[in-house]
Each structure stands twice: as structure tokens, then as C-alpha cells.
Amino acid sequence: xxxxxxxxxxxxxxxxxxxxxxxxxxxxxxxxxxxxxxxxxxxxxxxxxxxxxxxxxxxxxxxxxxxxxxxxxxxxxxxxxxxxxxxxxxxxxxxxxxxxxxxxxxxxxxxxxxxxxxxxxxxxxxxxxxxxxxxxxxxxxxxxxxxxxxxxxxxxxxxxxxxxxxxxxxxxxxxxxxxxxxxxxxxxxxxxxxxxxxxxxxxxxxxxxxxxxxxxxxxxxxxxxxxxxxxxxxxxxxxxxxxxxxxxxxxxxxxxxxxxxxxxxxxxxxxxxxxxxxxxxxxxxxxxxxxxxxxxxxxxxxxxxxxxxxxxxxxxxxxxxxxxxxxxxxxxxxxxxxxxxxxxxxxxxxxxxxxxxxxxxxxxxxx
Amino acid sequence: xxxxxxxxxxxxxxxxxxxxxxxxxxxxxxxxxxxxxxxxxxxxxxxxxxxxxxxxxxxxxxxxxxxxxxxxxxxxxxxxxxxxxxxxxxxxxxxxxxxxxxxxxxxxxxxxxxxxxxxxxxxxxxxxxxxxxxxxxxxxxxxxxxxxxxxxxxxxxxxxxxxxxxxxxxxxxxxxxxxxxxxxxxxxxxxxxxxxxxxxxxxxxxxxxxxxxxxxxxxxxxxxxxxxxxxxxxxxxxxxxxxxxxxxxxxxxxxxxxxxxxxxxxxxxxxxxxxxxxxxxxxxxxxxxxxxxxxxxxxxxxxxxxxxxxxxxxxxxxxxxxxxxxxxxxxxxxxxxxxxxxxxxxxxxxxxxxxxxxxxxxxxxxx
Numbered sequence: 001x002x003x004x005x006x007x008x009x010x011x012x013x014x015x016x017x018x019x020x021x022x023x024x025x026x027x028x029x030x031x032x033x034x035x036x037x038x039x040x041x042x043x044x045x046x047x048x049x050x051x052x053x054x055x056x057x058x059x060x061x062x063x064x065x066x067x068x069x070x071x072x073x074x075x076x077x078x079x080x081x082x083x084x085x086x087x088x089x090x091x092x093x094x095x096x097x098x099x100x101x102x103x104x105x106x107x108x109x110x111x112x113x114x115x116x117x118x119x120x121x122x123x124x125x126x127x128x129x130x131x132x133x134x135x136x137x138x139x140x141x142x143x144x145x146x147x148x149x150x151x152x153x154x155x156x157x158x159x160x161x162x163x164x165x166x167x168x169x170x171x172x173x174x175x176x177x178x179x180x181x182x183x184x185x186x187x188x189x190x191x192x193x194x195x196x197x198x199x200x201x202x203x204x205x206x207x208x209x210x211x212x213x214x215x216x217x218x219x220x221x222x223x224x225x226x227x228x229x230x231x232x233x234x235x236x237x238x239x240x241x242x243x244x245x246x247x248x249x250x251x252x253x254x255x256x257x258x259x260x261x262x263x264x265x266x267x268x269x270x271x272x273x274x275x276x277x278x279x280x281x282x283x284x285x286x287x288x289x290x291x292x293x294x295x296x297x298x299x300x301x302x303x304x305x306x307x308x309x310x311x312x313x314x315x316x317x318x319x320x321x322x323x324x325x326x327x328x329x330x331x332x333x334x335x336x337x338x339x340x341x342x343x344x345x346x347x348x349x350x351x352x353x354x355x356x357x358x359x360x361x362x363x364x365x366x367x
Numbered sequence: 368x369x370x371x372x373x374x375x376x377x378x379x380x381x382x383x384x385x386x387x388x389x390x391x392x393x394x395x396x397x398x399x400x401x402x403x404x405x406x407x408x409x410x411x412x413x414x415x416x417x418x419x420x421x422x423x424x425x426x427x428x429x430x431x432x433x434x435x436x437x438x439x440x441x442x443x444x445x446x447x448x449x450x451x452x453x454x455x456x457x458x459x460x461x462x463x464x465x466x467x468x469x470x471x472x473x474x475x476x477x478x479x480x481x482x483x484x485x486x487x488x489x490x491x492x493x494x495x496x497x498x499x500x501x502x503x504x505x506x507x508x509x510x511x512x513x514x515x516x517x518x519x520x521x522x523x524x525x526x527x528x529x530x531x532x533x534x535x536x537x538x539x540x541x542x543x544x545x546x547x548x549x550x551x552x553x554x555x556x557x558x559x560x561x562x563x564x565x566x567x568x569x570x571x572x573x574x575x576x577x578x579x580x581x582x583x584x585x586x587x588x589x590x591x592x593x594x595x596x597x598x599x600x601x602x603x604x605x606x607x608x609x610x611x612x613x614x615x616x617x618x619x620x621x622x623x624x625x626x627x628x629x630x631x632x633x634x635x636x637x638x639x640x641x642x643x644x645x646x647x648x649x650x651x652x653x654x655x656x657x658x659x660x661x662x663x664x665x666x667x668x669x670x671x672x673x674x675x676x677x678x679x680x681x682x683x684x685x686x687x688x689x690x691x692x693x694x695x696x697x698x699x700x701x702x703x704x705x706x707x708x709x710x711x712x713x714x715x716x717x718x719x720x721x722x723x724x725x726x727x728x729x730x731x732x733x734x
Contacts, residue, residue: 179587183552184551184552185550185551185552185585185587185588188586188587189586189587218552219555219556219559220546220552220554220555220556220601220605221552221601221604222601222604222605222608224635224639225604225607225632225635225636225639226600226601226604226605227601229597229600229601229627229628229632229635230596230597230598230600230601230628231597233593233596233597233600233627233628234587234588234589234593234594234596234597237588237589237592237593238587238589238593240592241589257632257635258631258632260596260600260628261596261597261600261627261628261631263631264625264628264630264631264661264666264669265592265596265624265625265661265662265663265666266663266665266666267661267662267663267664267689267693267700268591268592268596268624268661268662268663268688268689268700269592270662270663270693270700271662271688271689271691271693271700271701272591272592272688272689274691275689275690275691294631294632294634294635295632295634295635295637296632296633296634296635296637296673297634298633298669298672298673299631299632299633299669299673301669302631302665302666302668302669305665306665306666321635321638321639322634322635322638322639322642323638323642324638324641324642326634326637326638333634333635333637334638
């Protein structure tokens with residue numbers, strides 16, 4: 001029996017999962033049952049190779065239906081799934097992260113490829129795999145989904161899969177791609193009423209959305225260093241100019257990668273809001289959050305000293321955009337916990353907010 | 368007789384200009400003849416209204432040639448020109464900036480509008496106006512130009528106007544729009560050989576280019592807060608992935624607006640370069656510079672502590688993107704000199720590099 005979403009996020013899901021899978025219950029966490037560090041931004045970039053093969057066949061089938069892959073090729077054994085997330089588990093243990101909000105590889109969502117049917121199948125497949133990981137390791141991973149978006153297709157189209165992942169799979173959030181066209185930016189801005197059916201469903205289900213672009217099909221935009229950061233930035237500017245949160249006061253969105261350029265240019269955005277007779281940024285921060293995927297100490301310091309602490313959630317984007325070890329520090333660039341640990345100006349309360357309390361509030365987590 | 372470029376940038380142009388216009392020579396600067404603070408990024412956003420009217424007629428004439436404006440409508444008197452830059456002069460005096468590298472309004476370049484002929488006329492008109500300002504106030508303004516770029520048209524097309532503004536008008540640099548399509552990003556990346564004829568001419572003339580986008584025609588990108596900052600970021604990533612500066616070791620480019628998101632995500636870009644087996648960012652910094660158009664103190668601090676000082680040039684983008692007064696400080700957001708003055712960790716040598724020496728080197732200035 002699949003536990004309901006409320007059971008999962010209440011942590012009761014852990015014992016339900018135990019009954020199903022035999023993995024330890026959440027009470028075994030060091031520190032007495034509550035997690036201390038929640039990473040809100042991890043991707044399943046280490047999924048078994050067959051997933052990539054499935055996708056290649058699936059895309060080939062758009063032109064030639066005889067290429068269509070069977071879902072059976074994704075019937076991984078538990079051991080295969082376990083092996084595929086071992087690196088994630090190692091990083092959690094080494095770095096001191098307790099649990100990760102875990103979603104399909106963002107760059108592989110590829111909403112610009114194929115059509116709406118392709119995106120639906122691909123979303124189901126990827127979300128189901130996330131669910132398998134979360135079911136095997138309920139103490140380490142909580143599911144976040146991807147949606148069957150497609151350029152030019154109404155986001156209303158995503159409602160059924162969103163309901164499924166939240167109500168049936170117990171996912172606590174979703175990645176929404178603000179540019180399904182793949183760095184061509186051909187769909188309306190995310191503040192356009194075009195997107196409202198999706199927001200209505202997000203509010204109804206009470207889950208937040210990370211506004212996370214996918215791969216770039218435009219040679220001007222490299223993915224992880226170009227399109228991602230440019231996308232984060234322009235999406236925030238869209239929000240700044242709109243009354244979206246007047247229409248959806250309960251909607252919560254996360255701008256990943258430390259908010260793109262926004263914290264660095266905080267004065268610019270404060271000033272632009274003022275020049276445009278918009279409310280101050282603090283008003284926007286009732287609904288907008290940033291993660292800490294910023295890969296050097298100076299950047300993290302600026303983020304924490306500029307954006308209100310209540311709006312910052314710990315994240316590393318592991319295993320993700322940058323995989324190397326910084327020769328200057330001897331540690332991985334994306335070991336963001338280390339940078340935050342070094343911020344001695346943070347109070348214990350603020351540190352706890354960044355590492356867990358804000359995520360509990362925004363994602364309605366009970367862990 | 369128009370002074371040659373070498374005369375102008377040697378400061379001799381000031382006396383030539385004196386002979387023409389009767390304004391004081393450069394030796395009258397406080398401090399004995401050499402400027403202390405050079406603002407490398409100022410736009411003529413306060414040009415007389417007739418310039419906008421000219422442009423409207425010019426664009427209307429693309430469909431209906433009978434609308435074509437006469438250049439005579441831009442025959443402003445010296446007093447009209449003087450009045451139009453009074454705000455700039457006031458800001459220079461109040462803030463302690465000695466001289467500004469002054470270019471046409473970036474957002475008004477609008478290369479995506481009209482066609483190559485439209486862009487050529489518009490560039491000539493705007494550059495000529497900059498020249499008039501610089502001729503009237505040789506102690507306050509040095510010219511930087513715009514180019515007759517047009518989407519899908521080879522940048523080789525810009526060579527003649529570039530030669531004119533450098534050799535005949537004495538301009539010391541030029542704004543190159545990395546996205547002439549107006550936030551649709553339809554032309555090749557700036558590292559593509561498509562752009563090489565322009566780089567050959569820049570190297571031949573020994574002038575640097577600020578890579579500055581213009582207005583956005585894509586509703587996803589607001590201009591000054593969306594397209595500008597996203598453009599700066601993606602252009603740097605293009606450079607990071609290419610061997611452009613192996614082909615053009617003498618080419619110098621400036622990424623405006625503090626380099627977009629780059630300094631904030633310095634660790635990400637260091638890590639991406641490493642993962643991609645590219646040279647370290649320090650290699651790129653032999654040819655790439657950032658300005659200080661970052662409108663809050665935390666941002667400026669990060670910039671100065673992250674990017675090598677030799678690669679940072681003072682700028683304010685006045686009168687520009689953000690015009691208001693920050694209620695928290697009581698000063699204009701874009702009074703960037705104030706933030707730098709507050710950085711007590713800077714040595715006098717470093718401060719001088721940021722305020723003037725780096726600009727002298729990059730733009731070959733003798734002021």
C-alpha cells in the first residue's frame with residue numbers, strides 16, 4: 001500500500017516504508033529523530049545508464065514509432081537502484097547532510113524535445129524512478145518531480161502528473177521549467193495567465209515549485225553556466241514586475257542557484273522596483289525563496305548577508321553542475337555546507353533556519 | 368580640423384577642442400592635469416527629445432519611406448547639447464568623477480529594429496551626437512560608439528563605422544551587442560567565426576569592446592534587470608568555452624554590470640572551466656574586464672574581493688538603469704563611487720587601478 005502524501009511528509013511514511021522495504025525508520029537519525037540538514041536541491045544524475053538509453057529511443061520514436069522503448073527496460077532491481085545512489089549517500093555522510101529533496105536530472109527534462117506525449121511518458125518514468133529511490137531510502141531522500149511541459153502546450157496539461165506525484169508518490173515539490181522551449185524563451189513569461197492553471201494546482205496541493213530551466217537548445221546559452229543562471233535571473237525580474245502573488249498569495253517558488261544574479265545585484269533590483277513603482281522586494285519575499293547553490297565562500301557570504309535568512313534554504317545541487325574539487329580548498333566546489341559552516345556571523349537560530357527550518361516551512365515537511 | 372584619435376586620447380585633443388569650442392583645457396583638472404576617476408560606462412540617455420522623434424520616424428520609414436526624417440532635425444545648438452548633459456556634469460561634480468567614457472543609450476541601439484541601413488544611419492546619428500558632447504566638453508567626456516549591427520547581417524558590416532568613430536571622431540571604444548536579435552538570441556555566439564571580421568578590426572584599431580546588449584523584444588526578458596544581466600552572464604560563459612583569445616590575443620572585452628552573475632558565481636565558473644578541461648579563469652582575465660555597475664555595497668565588496676583588481680574598472684552607468692535614491696542610504700543607487708570609497712581593505716594602489724589606471728591601460732587613454 002502506498003502511503004498517502006500526508007503520511008509520508010509526516011514521517012509516518014518512514015515506518016510505512018519500513019514495512020514495505022525493510023529500511024531503517026527515521027527515528028534512527030543522529031540527534032533524536034529530527035533531521036538537522038535538509039538539502040532541497042539534489043538531482044538523480046547518477047541514474048542507471050538504461051534511463052538514458054530509454055530516452056534516446058523515446059526521442060527517436062517521435063519520428064519512427066518502431067523505435068519506441070519498452071518501459072520494461074527500466075525494471076531495475078533494488079540493488080541497481082541502491083548502487084546508483086551510492087555516491088549521493090556517500091556525499092550526504094561525508095558532508096553532514098541528512099536528507100535530500102531529490103528530483104530527476106534538470107538538464108535531462110528536455111521539454112523542448114519531442115511533444116506533449118513524449119514529455120508525459122518521460123516525466124512519469126523519471127518521477128517513478130525518484131519514487132523508487134525515496135522508497136528504498138526514506139531517511140535520505142524525499143521526492144520532487146518533473147512535469148510534462150511542452151512548448152506551446154498549456155501548463156494545464158501538467159495537472160494530472162502533478163496530482164499523481166503529490167497524492168500517490170508523496171512528493172513535496174516540483175521543478176517547473178520557466179522556458180520549455182530550451183533557451184529560446186518562446187513561451188509566455190511565468191507571470192502570464194497562461195501559467196495560471198498550473199499555479200492553481202500547486203496551491204490546491206500546497207506544494208512549492210522550484211523554477212528550474214532544463215537543457216539549452218540555443219548555442220548562445222551553455223546549460224549549467226549560461227542558461228541556468230540567466231534563467232534564474234530573468235525569472236526573478238518577471239516576478240518583480242507582476243502581481244502574480246496577489247492572485248496566488250499561497251504560491252511558493254524557489255529560485256535555484258542562489259537566485260542567479262539577483263543577490264549580487266540586490267541594489268539594482270531594489271532600485272528597479274522603486275523606479276517602476278513596484279512594491280519593495282520584501283513584499284516579493286513572502287513567496288520567493290533562494291537556495292544556497294553558490295560554489296564559493298564570498299558568494300555564500302553575500303547571499304546570507306543580503307537576502308533575509310528566512311528566504312534561504314540549504315542546497316548543493318549534488319551530484320550536479322560542478323563535480324570537481326577546488327584545488328585552492330581541497331574540497332568539492334559544490335560542498336556548500338562547508339561555506340555556510342564557515343559563516344561565523346550566523347546565529348544558531350539562523351543556521352537552523354537555513355539548514356532545515358525554512359525548508360520545513362516552505363515544503364511543509366515534518367522531518 | 369578634427370583632431371586625430373591619437374591626439375584626442377593623448378589629451379592633446381583637449382587643446383584642439385579648445386581652439387574649436389573655447390572650453391577649458393584638460394590641465395585645469397584638480398590634481399594637476401591627470402584625472403583621478405574615470406567612469407568607463409555612461410550613456411547619453413538625456414539626449415534632446417528630437418533624437419527619439421527622429422528614431423520613431425526612421426523606424427516608421429522602414430515600411431513607409433515618406434516618413435523618413437531629415438537629419439536637419441538633429442541640428443541642435445551648442446546650448447541644447449550643453450543643457451542635455453547638465454545632469455551628467457552635475458553627477459560628475461557631486462560624486463567626484465572626473466571624466467566619463469560616454470556612449471549612446473545602450474537600450475536604444477535597438478539593432479533588432481529595421482534593417483542594416485536603418486542601423487547604419489542610427490549609429491551615425493548617435494555617434495555624431497556623442498562626438499558633439501565630447502567636443503563641447505573634452506575634459507568630461509570621451510567617446511565610445513555604437514555599431515550598425517543587424518540580426519543575420521555579418522558584423523563585417525560594422526567595420527566602416529568603427530573606423531570612422533575611432534579614426535575621425537577619436538572614440539576610444541565601442542559597445543558591441545552580443546545579441547542583435549533583441550533577446551531572441553538568434554545570431555551565433557560571440558565566439559563564432561561569424562564575428563571575427565569585427566574582432567580583426569577592433570584589434571587593428573586597438574580599441575576594446577564592451578559587450579552590451581540592447582533592448583529586449585522578448586517579453587520574457589525585461590531590459591535593464593533581465594536581458595542585461597542575463598546577457599552579461601551568458602556571454603562570459605561563451606568566452607569561457609572558447610579559444611577566441613588564442614585567435615585574438617590583443618582583443619580586450621568588458622563585461623558590464625559587474626560581469627552579470629559571474630563574480631557571484633565565481634566558484635561555479637572556476638569549477639565549470641575545470642570540469643570542461645578549459646584553462647583557469649585567470650587565463651581568460653588577460654582579455655576580459657568587468658565594470659563596477661553594481662548598486663549595493665555587498666555586491667561591490669564581493670566583486671572587489673573575488674575578481675582580480677587589475678580586471679575591474681570603475682563605472683556607474685549614469686544616467687541609466689536605476690535612477691532613484693536608496694531610502695536606506697539617502698544616496699542614489701547608482702552612486703557606485705561611494706561603495707568603493709567605503710571599501711577600507713583596498714590599498715591606495717588598488718583604488719587607483721580601479722578608478723583610473725586599469726581604464727588607461729585597457730582603453731589606451733592618456734588622460
